[in-house]
Amino acid sequence: MKWVLLVLRIKRRKGCEMMQVLCPWCGVRDEDEFTYGGPAHITRPTSGGDAPQQDVSDEKWASYLYEKDNVKGIARERWVHVHGCGQWFNLARDTVSHKIHCVYKMGEPCPVLTPEGDPKNRND
Amino acid sequence: MQHYSVTSLVKNAIHHHEKWQKTWRSPELKSSYDVVVVGGGGHGLATAYYLAKEHGITNVAVIEAGWLGGGNTGRNTSVVRSNYLFPESAKLYDFSLKLFEDLGQELNFNVMLRQAGMLILMHGRHDLEIMRRNLNAMHMNGIEAEWIDTNEVAKLARGINLSDEARYPIHGGILQKRGGIARHDGVAWGYARAADRFGVDIIQQCAVTGFDISNGAVRGVQTTRGLVKTNKVAVAVSGHSSVLADMAGFRLPVTSQTLQACVTEPLKPVFDVAVMSPMLGVYISQSDKGEVVIGGGLDNYPSYGQRGNVATLEHTISGVVELFPQLSRVKLMRQWGGVVDIVHDSSPIIGHTPIGGMYINCGFGTGGFKATPVGGWTLAHTIANDTPHELIAAFTLDRFKTGAFIDEMGASGIAH
Structure with missing residues (x-):
């Protein structure tokens, strides 16, 4: 009986519309505990070397501040567990299916993904 | 190309509507x-x-x-x-x-334009200040809109909850009479x-x-x-x-996000005006078919999914029930999402x-x-x-x- 209930519960969770996010610190939680914080791996522009930042051209600033890749498919995003531990982290998420392919900590390089979106094994 | 008119309707009626182009x-x-x-x-x-x-x-x-x-x-x-x-x-x-x-x-x-008015509700002192400014801006821009009190709100949006006991009591609103809905x-x-x-x-x-x-x-x-x-x-x-x-x-400079909407089962005419509540984050109108058409805020992350999440829908619906408590037992017929292009x-x-x-x-x-x-x-x-x-x-x-x-x-x- 217990097993049947467990299977039913898993099945119900699978059909559930709500996205589940794996927080690296707290584990799997519902999406409404989290807030999206923009695309990941965006580098602040510099004018090269020690030159002051105000020398960066308007075009570069506009590109940095406003232009988005806005990927249809697997995007790298920053999220924060705002109603939880409050920590920021990165994830690779499919913007069509909403499937989250991998979660990784801020500052870590973006894992290489296969075309299907699975993280590549480093031994491959 | 056939011109649509009363004559064309009569002509085609004679042919049992089988000869429309x-x-x-x-x-x-x-x-x-x-x-x-x-x-x-x-x-x-x-x-x-x-x-x-x-x-x-x-x-x-x-x-x-x-x-x-x-x-x-x-x-x-x-x-x-x-x-x-x-x-x-x-x-x-x-x-x-x-x-x-x-x-x-x-x-x-027929695009079924119905200019029954667009009403933006005011829920408190802060709303009053910002909406007074908005109204003045509209007048400066030559857009006719008027300030209306709760009595007029009650007449326009029949059934709206004007109780002082409401979570966000309504104090009036801005009405743009030329606003409305089209098909x-x-x-x-x-x-x-x-x-x-x-x-x-x-x-x-x-x-x-x-x-x-x-x-x-x-x-x-x-x-x-x-x-x-x-x-x-x-x-x-x-x-x-x-x-x-x-x-x-x-x-x-565009982010694609989901915007949801939903409709209830058709009802007898309740209100003509399209109502928007910035405080509650909902807008609501009744279609010519009688369905109550409900819209709300964005799902707050990028998506090309054309569906929408439950949390946002729940938030929108709770706002509607706050405004029109008698709609709480009306069934939702359809819910959907569109991919909208959000700019800074x-x-x-x-x-x-x-x-x-x-x-x-x-x-x-x-x-x-x-x-x-x-x-x-x-x-x-x-x-x-x-x-x-x-x-x-x-x-x-x-x-x-x-x-x-x-x-x-x-x-x-x-x-x-």
């Missing part, structure tokens, strides 16, 4: 066109129509990946209004509303039929896969039905603008792109339906003359470099 042709895609419009939604079809009618450019194709009006044109809550904050927006949207007022006649197609499918079909009459080829089920670009100018469009040669391309694909821009090799300053981007001969209409985000006529009108003018129409001079892509934003975040009435 097709509303538009389904032609084969030709190998070249003067202008190719990508996107068979309201804006794309309106662009093709005004290109043909106002500028005499009839060798035009409208290419649509799905079916006509199947994107955001068929997914919005069909509200039309022009109660914006800044002069540039007020001019743009009011011109659109004026085109809407004659659209049924112009297209010989969104009717607008797309009307433009399609009228454009088709001028010889515009409407190609459905044909997706764009790339662009032929040489020396920074567009030379052709690659589609699932082959290459089309053209020197002018108009892109009007709302939420998929970034995908098309990526094919052409540039980026846009909540204002559209219309005009030239970094690619020569390629023009874009995007960034209307959560409020594109009301701008369907003006989006088409201004883009057609821009394509025909290769200079931006005066109404959209401030809405170009360049404003992200110059910083001359038109920040309608507050005035769009809802916290998108």
